[in-house]
Amino acid sequence: MHFTAIARVPGDPILGLLEAYAQDPNPHKFDLGVGVYKDAQGLTPILRSVKLAEQKLVDGQPSKSYIGGHGDLRFGSLLCELVMGTDSPLIAERRVGATQTPGGTGALRLSADFIAQCLPGRGIWLSDPTWPIHETIFNAAGLKISHYPYVGADNRLNVDGMLAALEQAPKGDVVLLHACCHNPTGFDLSHAEWQRVLEVVRRRELLPLIDFAYQGFGDGVEEDAWAVRLFAQELPEVLITSSCSKNFGLYRERTGALLVCSADAEKLLDVRSQLAAVARNLWSNPPDHGAAVVLTILGDAQLKSLWAEEVEAMRARIAQLRSGLVAALKPHGLAERFAHIGVQRGMFSYTGLSPAQVQRLRDDYSVYMVSSGRANVAGIDATRLDALAEAIAAVCK
Structure with a gap:
């Protein structure tokens, strides 16, 4: 058998x-x-906004045909504005782009396979503790996983321990950071502490992968994006996984994206071509309904x-x-x-x-x-x- x-x-x-x-x-x-x-x-x-958007889709959506490897480009554009800010210079300079994924988990898996295939030999650093699925996703992609301490035995943030560990990270490694509402601890870094992390990441030439699953649930939609925007502004290359599960209540619609910030627009196109190729082997096209809902909401002022x-x-x-x-x-x-x-x-x-x-x-x-x-x-x-x-x-x- x-x-x-x-x-x-x-x-x-x-x-x-x-x-x-x-x-x-x-x-x-x-x-x-x-x-x-x-x-x-x-x-x-x-959410009421979701129900109203869904009704608009029922009445006006013309097709259920495929939408392409990056998903609906309009969704990606509006999500970039939500995450980066409408006045972001990265948007104006076309140095940030979004690839639509089946939820934040899909964005994490896409990033894991992208790192494994396009940045071979890079390890990834996860907080201890972290969301357990982080471990399984990056392990499944074959990445070497290391950990940095995040909360001490006294159940308090251990920022000094975190920075000391990252100082030992090999140059070029990836570090996964929680943008806000750290899962599972709920402890978030202050602005001053984020600045300290940024300096270590820059000095060690690490690639930040920022998990942004709870935008709006910490201090507010704009406030929660502070660290993401800081890193995108100060560093040449950043990966960001964005989820619409919590803040749009679209849990089972599987709506998310992997955002890439690049030093120049041409290199971004190279990276996005690789992401589309990786996604083709994972899910081909991402599910559209949740993204269409988010697009409808973010594209309508009311x-x-x-x-x-x-x-x-x-x-x-x-x-x-x-x-x-x-x-x-x-x-x-x-x-x-x-x-x-x-x-x-x-x-x-x-x-x-x-x-x-x-x-x-x-x-x-x-x-x-x-x-x-x-x-x-x-x-x-x-x-x-x-x-x-x-x-x-x-x-x-």
């Missing part, structure tokens, strides 16, 4: 959490595991304004949940211990809870989060912050 020696791969632990949560009969359970935004009703809604309001509402709600949880922990004498939750950004928080405490939360209080202590803050029910705080306090005794 041909398949006899094939073993079963263990299930994704986060998806396993989702299954366990679904089977838990406790009506007061908490789902803080899976990384999707949830509203006050516990739902992951379709829809874009509505979308911006909706993103800001999601961002503000997450920030309120963070401060609310810290306040709810105060009567238990835990506000200082968990103060970091209030200063972290985005959907995720490295709570500092141990695997044993996480397991007890699940077993005794039906609170589901990843064993590392990463919690999806956006999954918290705002009306039950006190109950969650009581559960956390109980396992911290």
Whole structure:
């Protein structure tokens, strides 16, 4: 038999959490595991701007034919403006371009295969910790993976350790950086710290690959792009993976892009030709519906304004949940211990809870989060912050 020696791969632990949560009969359970935004009703809604854009597409889209290896060029152009800023000199000088991908994950895989095929011998540096799929994507592409420390044992940013590690990186290696809303920790670099990272990247001649999955969920759509724009302005070459899953709520539509910043327009064309060739062997043409939705929104002043309001509402709600949880922990004498939750950004928080405490939360209080202590803050029910705080306090005794 041909398949006899094939073993079963263990299930994704986060998806396993989702299954366990679904089977838990406790009506007061908490789902803080899976990384999707949830509203006050516990739902992951379709944005109003998205629904209006979809209706326009239903009424006016003329064809479902292929769109080409780079996807819809109009989508790419508008996404470049969203990421880089409408007044970016890179756009004016045609030194930045976007290749449409199946979500941010597709952009990461495209970048991994591009590096492996066109920049052979380059290793890649990932933060410790990072999103687990970063490891599997770059490992699958055959890249040598190294790590730089990001959070210390005290559950605080370890910027000095990060910089010391990157100082040891071989010249020409790739360094993956989280633009904002670091996954899984929620700890973001300050502007001054980004400047320090930039200097090391420049001195070591590293190629930055910036993962930009949460634009708008940290401090705002424009504010979250600060580091991306800094690196694009100060360095000759930058790769950026952009995702529309969270900020447009297009999770299963698989909408994203790989942006390339180059020193000159001609070299950008060379790189983009290689990306199209790599993409041809991965997915040929990217899925169009989500990109068409984003294009419709960003190309319509009223829809874009509505979308911006909706993103800001999601961002503000997450920030309120963070401060609310810290306040709810105060009567238990835990506000200082968990103060970091209030200063972290985005959907995720490295709570500092141990695997044993996480397991007890699940077993005794039906609170589901990843064993590392990463919690999806956006999954918290705002009306039950006190109950969650009581559960956390109980396992911290």
